[in-house]
Amino acid sequence: MKFEYVLLALIAGRPRSGFDLGRWVESEGQFLRSRAHHSQIYRLLGRMTADGWVAFDVDPREGRPDAKVYRLTPRGREVLWEWVRSPYEPTSRFQDPDFLARFAFTAPLDRHAAIALIDTELAYRRAQIARNRDRDRTLRFEGQPPEMDRELAQEVFDELHAYGSSAVDTWVDWLEGMRHRLEHHRTPDTERGDSSA
Incomplete structure (x- = not known):
């Protein structure tokens, strides 16, 4: 995931300074990006300005x-929409920051693109579960040091598998619940009875 897309999406919500963006990353944005130095944010803002994605006052x-204070330009809006609607390739690790960032900013911009994003992630996770859930997890040892407790090693790996399986199942349940919410979300236009929505 390119961090500039996150910054672009934040600026799309409202004009922000580099300092505002840094504070957001350190608080609300921690689950999307664990470390982003202010100097990195300012470098990206400079590049985004040069590329015509943002302008500032x-x-x-x-x-x-x-x-x-940076604001979105028409070119920046195009780039944001391209990112929101671009294909998503899941990674082997679930709850990947790329998915979380894309979902967090895609859902309020394009509900149907967010549903497609969830469908891609769900298909990948279900296939991953089918491939790995019931495989033989017996550890094979050969030439191990005499201090190694093989029984404990197997127990630890079995517990890690059980924990991972539970976590993936929770993730799939969450994705299914979010998909349902997005499918049945009523926009303000539909609540007013506007048939053009």
């Missing part, structure tokens, strides 16, 4: 350095 601050 200078916000004068009394007693502090002026702030650049």
